[in-house]
Amino acid sequence: MILMKQNLPAASRSALGEEDAxxxxxxxxxxxxxxxxRILSCLLExxxxVSELCERLGSAQAAVSNHLRLLRHLNLVVGVRHGRNVCYRLFDEHVNDLLNQAIGHASHLPDRSSE
Structure with a gap:
């Protein structure tokens, strides 16, 4: 995983390097x-x-598992094994904040249903 400059004031941050971008x-x-x-929004709660996510989302187990694999690879979620099951959660508060910011932004956009 690439470590990005965090917790620096905006003025102190330089432009993204190639790897970070x-x-x-x-x-x-x-x-x-x-x-x-939708998976990430469920994990906000x-x-x-996987079984719980499939039930809540109405999606097939294979599809949810494949998406979780990518989300794990990108350090957006983590899974902890409990016997035969793996329980997934958001990686950290940064992911939580990112999702909440995106959801908040979308709620302020003009209604697209009239387009």
Whole structure:
């Protein structure tokens, strides 16, 4: 994982380097999937197993598992094994904040249903 400059005032941050930009582009592509966003929004409410996510989302186990694999790879979620089940949660508060900011931004956009 690429370590980015964090907790610095905006004026102290330099432009993104190539590696950081590549990593962020991967994260943004991951967030461009409606099902992955729905999985992450479920995890905002708390940890869940694949079975619980499938039930809440009405999605197939294979699809949810594949999306979780990518989200784990990008350090957006972590899974902890409990016997035969793996319980997933958001990686950290930064992911929580990112999702809440995106949801908040979308709620302020003009209504697109009239387009």
């Amino acid at each position: 590549q990593y962020l582009a991967e994260v943004m592509r991951a967030l461009a999937s409606p099902l992955r966003l 708390g940890p869940a197993t």
